[in-house]
Structure formats: C-alpha cells, structure tokens
Amino acid sequence: MAQAPLKLLVIDDEPIILESYLKVFEPLGAEFAVSTAPSGEAGLAALRETSFDLVITDLKMPGLDGLGVLEQGRKIRPEADFAMMTGYASVDSAVGAMKFGATDFIEKPFTQEELLRFVRALATSRITRLRKREEEAGFERFSRPMLVQHIVLIITFTLLTITGVPLFFPETFKGVFFLGDSSYIRGLMHRIAAVGLMGLSVYHTLYILWNEDGNRNLRAIIPSIPGDLKEAWGNILFTFGVRPDRPKAGKYTFFEKFEYFGVVWGTLVMVLTGLVMWFTDSILRILPLWVVDVAKVVHRYEAVLAILTIAIWHMYNVHLKAGVFPGSRVWLTGRISREDMLHEHALEFEVLTGRSADAEHGGHGGGAA
Numbered sequence: 539m540a541q542a543p544l545k546l547l548v549i550d551d552e553p554i555i556l557e558s559y560l561k562v563f564e565p566l567g568a569e570f571a572v573s574t575a576p577s578g579e580a581g582l583a584a585l586r587e588t589s590f591d592l593v594i595t596d597l598k599m600p601g602l603d604g605l606g607v608l609e610q611g612r613k614i615r616p617e618a619d620f621a622m623m624t625g626y627a628s629v630d631s632a633v634g635a636m637k638f639g640a641t642d643f644i645e646k647p648f649t650q651e652e653l654l655r656f657v658r659a660l661a662t663s664r665i666t667r668l669r670k671r672e673e674e675a676g677f678e679r680f681s682r683p684m685l686v687q688h689i690v691l692i693i694t695f696t697l698l699t700i701t702g703v704p705l706f707f708p709e710t711f712k713g714v715f716f717l718g719d720s721s722y723i724r725g726l727m728h729r730i731a732a733v734g735l736m737g738l739s740v741y742h743t744l745y746i747l748w749n750e751d752g753n754r755n756l757r758a759i760i761p762s763i764p765g766d767l768k769e770a771w772g773n774i775l776f777t778f779g780v781r782p783d784r785p786k787a788g789k790y791t792f793f794e795k796f797e798y799f800g801v802v803w804g805t806l807v808m809v810l811t812g813l814v815m816w817f818t819d820s821i822l823r824i825l826p827l828w829v830v831d832v833a834k835v836v837h838r839y840e841a842v843l844a845i846l847t848i849a850i851w852h853m854y855n856v857h858l859k860a861g862v863f864p865g866s867r868v869w870l871t872g873r874i875s876r877e878d879m880l881h882e883h884a885l886e887f888e889v890l891t892g893r894s895a896d897a898e899h900g901g902h903g904g905g906a907a
Contacts, residue, residue: 542892543571544661545588549581549595549607550574550623555646559594562650563657570657578602585614592660597624597631597643605635612639619664621656668891669898672876677890679874681751688869690738691801697731699845706838732812739805758789759798766792786884786895797852804844811837 548559556574563572573588575581579602581595593611597604608620622635622643636643641663644656680688701724704711708718716723745752770792772785790798814821814833821830857865861881868874879887884895891898 541569541894541897543567543569544592544664545590546570546572546657547581547584547588547590547593548572548574549578549593549599549604551577551596551599555596555623558650558653562653578604578607581607582610582614585611585618589615590618591664592619592621592657594621594623594644594657594660597622597635605631605638608635608638608640619660621660665893669876672891676873676875677879677887678872679868680872682872683745683749683751684755685869685872687738687742687745690734694731694735694738695844695848697727698735698841701725701728701731702841703845706842729816732809732816735805736809739809755789759795761792761795761799766795784881787882788885788889789883791882793855797847800847804840804847807840808837808844811840 546559546563548556550556553576556576559572559574563570573584573590575584578595578599581593582602584590585593593607593615595604595607595611602610604622604624608622611618611620619641620639622640623646624631624643625646633643642656642660644653648656701717704714704717704724711717716727718724742752746756747753769785769787772781773792775781776784811833814830815837818830856862856869874883880895880899884899887893887895887898
C-alpha cells in the first residue's frame with residue numbers, strides 16, 4: 539500500500555493565502571490532499587464533515603478567530619493536529635496558542651519553499667508522535683464484550699473438558715473426587731457448563747448480527763476464498779523459505795478464520811448431539827434408537843477433536859510459538875502491540891492508520907500482498 543496523502547485543511551480569510559496553499563500542495567497530490575475554508579465558521583463546518591490530519595488556521599480572522607477554531611476544533615477532531623499562521627505583530631499570541639494545543643506556527647509573509655518546509659515538518663512530527671503513541675498503547679484488538687465472551691468460552695470449555703474426559707476413562711477416574719462417570723456432581727457440572735455454552739452461543743449470534751462492533755468483526759472474519767487461499771499458500775512458501783517475506787493479513791488471518799468457524803461448527807455439533815443424549819427418552823418417542831447411538835459417537839469424538847485442537851493447535855499458535863511464548867496477553871487486555879500488528883495484521887494496520895506497513899516496518903516482516 540502506498541502512503542495515504544496527508545489530509546490538510548487551511549483556514550484563512552485572505553483568498554491569496556488560500557491560493558498559495560493550493561498552488562503549493564495540489565501538484566503534490568500523492569503526498570497531500572488540501573482543502574480550504576474562508577472563515578473560522580466554515581473551517582469548523584468542514585471539520586464536522588471530514589476527518590483531517592492537519593489543520594492550519596490563521597490567528598486573526600473576523601468572526602471566529604484562530605483560538606476559537608483551535609478550542610472548538612480539537613473537541614470535534616481530537617485526533618487532528620492544529621497549527622497557526624500569524625503576522626509578525628501576533629507572534630506572542632501564536633506562541634501562547636501553542637500552550638492550548640497548537641503544535642507550531644508560521645509567520646506571514648512566507649515563501650512557497652518556507653510553507654512546504656513548514657508543513658512537511660509538521661507531518662514528520664505528527665508521524666513521530668503517532669508512532670510513539672502506538673508503541674506505548676498498541677492497538678485495540680478485541681472490545682470488552684468480545685473479551686467477556688472469550689473468557690466465558692474458556693470457562694465453559696474447561697468445565698466441559700474436566701467433567702467430560704472421565705467418561706472416556708471411567709476406571710481411571712473411579713473414586714477420584716467427584717469425577718467418577720456416575721457422579722451426580724460431575725454430571726450436574728457438565729450440564730451447567732453446557733447450558734452456559736448454549737447461552738453464550740445465542741448471545742454471540744445476536745451480537746454479531748445486530749451489534750455494530752460484532753457485525754463489523756463478522757464481516758472481517760467471513761472467508762474470502764481467493765484472498766485466504768493466496769495468503770495460506772504464501773505462508774507455506776514463507777515457512778519453507780521459498781518466499782522471503784510473510785504475506786500481509788487483515789484483521790483476521792486465514793488461520794484465525796479457520797479456527798473461528800471450526801469453533802462455530804464444533805459448538806453446533808456438540809450442542810445438538812448433547813441435547814439428544816440429555817433428552818434421550820423424549821428423542822426415542824419420535825426417532826429410532828440408532829439416532830441416539832450416532833449422537834453418542836459423534837459427541838464423543840467431536841469432543842476429542844475439540845480438546846486436541848485447543849490443547850495443541852490453538853495453544854501453540856497463540857501462546858507457545860516463538861515470539862509469543864510464554865503467552866499472549868491480548869485475551870486479557872484486548873490490545874495488540876504495534877510490532878505484532880505490523881507483523882501479523884499488516885493490512886489492518888494500513889486501514890487503521892493510512893500508512894504503509896512496509897515503510898513502517900522498515901521493509902521487514904510486513905511482507906508483500
């Protein structure tokens with residue numbers, strides 16, 4: 539991805555100043571996307587409609603002046619950087635404005651070269667500041683509702699495993715606490731965990747269909763066959779040293795998509811077969827015995843598959859592989875480091891920041907598409 543142009547808004551009541559900005563920056567369309575506003579009020583209206591990276595406003599204007607633009611504009615677009623233009627007589631005022639959030643100022647009159655140098659310096663300062671913030675705070679990977687759902691899944695799956703495994707080895711667990719295959723407590727805990735998993739499944743379905751955050755994540759995780767196959771093949775080539783760099787991935791890698799829908803399918807199978815086993819008497823009134831027998835076999839071996847998948851596949855790839863060991867904290871904090879975002883989800887980084895992952899990663903690890 540090429541670097542997105544810096545979105546620049548210039549606010550000034552002098553047409554000649556606005557024309558000078560257009561003359562300097564319009565030919566640099568790949569680097570800057572410039573918009574102008576002839577007054578402070580018009581500038582705020584533009585800020586309400588569009589997100590800008592950098593706002594440069596004249597300090598002295600009729601009506602709403604530069605300080606007013608700064609005060610109100612930072613509330614509208616707190617992510618934007620603001621700078622001032624001022625005449626010589628108002629330099630002290632411009633310096634004072636920096637105490638209220640302006641990043642820098644430029645004195646009028648200025649040459650085209652001085653203007654270009656000034657704006658490029660502001661852009662560089664902005665990128666440096668953003669990188670530092672990203673290094674300190676990382677990026678949000680999972681929202682709070684997603685974290686809670688994941689923790690509930692961990693608890694219910696763990697309880698189902700602990701109380702289900704003894705059925706595979708009844709002699710081994712006989713007389714061990716409450717884990718005997720005929721133990722009432724074991725069976726009760728297994729059913730409580732099953733109800734918890736079913737409740738989570740219903741909530742998750744509603745969440746991804748009707749909640750904005752959930753629906754956005756659903757759209758991101760739906761497989762894109764050509765793209766995901768290309769990414770998977772690229773990872774195979776990278777693993778065997780045929781390809782020099784890892785292919786870029788979006789918010790969810792092909793591996794994460796495969797695992798998510800594996801959980802969905804596994805949960806559906808376990809719930810349906812579990813209900814057949816739970817309400818055997820009722821099922822036998824309408825269906826033959828072989829349906830119950832098949833449900834028991836499917837339930838048992840789907841459970842084995844799920845346990846092995848989590849214990850080996852998921853634990854290794856998420857918590858034990860090189861670069862992650864002794865464990866990822868994303869499932870606790872919901873945040874991913876800048877380095878991991880660039881390495882694992884370069885396309886998502888580019889969407890969120892508008893900056894090239896290759897350039898940010900110094901040409902290492904970001905990979906080619």
